[in-house]
Amino acid sequence: MFEVVFAQTALLKKIVDAVRELNETVSLDISASGISLQTMDSSRVSLVTLLLRADSFGGTFKCDRSMTLGVNLKALTKLLKTAGNEDQTTLRAEDDASTLIIVIDSPKEGKVSSFELKLLDLNVEPLAVYDTDAKATVTMSSAEFSRICRDLGTIGDTVVIDAQKDGVSFSVTGDELSGNVTLRPSEAADDSESSVNLQIEEALQQSFALRFLNMFTKATPLSNTVILSLSPEQPFCVEYQIEDAGAIKYFLAPKIEDTE
Structure with a gap:
């Protein structure tokens, strides 16, 4: 049996989005260590990976044995729209279950709602996750990164990222415009979220x-x-760190320019 309680549904909504x-359609891998997906x-x-550690749920995570749950996120999103951000949501599945039980507790309204989401048989093979030592790392405001991607996306389809020391x-x-945004290393004493930190072993x-x-920046509300x-x-x-709970990572292959 598997059961986990999200003290605030807002976190679950942000992860699904x-x-x-x-x-x-995704496969959630459930184990004693937590919830993961690829x-x-x-x-x-592109590839996305998610990890939510079991110990981050404050003792409300239970997993008797490892299991894989095929979930339709579009259907789950519809269901979660019925919940307030501060409501408590419980996910539960019995061993070899065909449905995921979702219980939404709305204490302000004195209401408890229960749903069953049909699980999918996705038969997904494990994916290769790239774990290489980065030669250039930029840590910056997630909101600023989202703004840059959105603004440049109105000009063209491809962004060139040039990381220098x-x-x-x-x-x-x-076709008609070009644009460039350059960020310098900075330490904002009054707002660490506005700082830009560069670790450059090799200019790239x-x-x-x-x-x-722009799809990846949907995770901006998480961090x-x-x-x-x-x-x-x-x-x-x-990569977006999810408070003390885990992280969501996106991987994207570089574009190879055509050469004659």
Whole structure:
């Protein structure tokens, strides 16, 4: 049997929103250590991984044996819209269950709602997760990264990220416009979330599809900061720490420019 309690449904809503644009059907791997998932978009260009540690739920996480639950995130989103952000949501599944039981407790309304979500048989093979030492790492405000991706996405389809020891730049060239945003290393004493931290072992310049980066920024509400990691000929990693609970990581293959 598996059971977990989200003290505030807001966290569960944010996690679902952060994953479902890449893939609406996912396999949740449940074990004594927590909840994890890996899934790719339909074009198999990007990968997202999620880890929520069992000990972060304050003793409300139970798992008698490991299990995999195939979940339709679009259907789960519809269900979660019935819950307030401060409501408590419990997820429960019996061994070899065909449904996921979802109980929403709304104490302010004196109401408890119970739903059953049909589980899917996805038969998904484990995916390879890239775990390489980054040569360039940028830690910055997640809201600022989201704003940059959104603004540059109105100009063109591809962003060039150039990480140097003295700063990181985001450049885009469209049919009629081009744009560039450069961030310098900074330490904001009164607001650490506004600081930009660079760890550069090797200067790197890589190109990525803005369409996917804008999908990744759906995780912005989960964390005030984002960690961008680049390595030569390796997928770009965009990581959001989820408070003390775990992390969500996105991986995106660099775009290879055509050469004649």
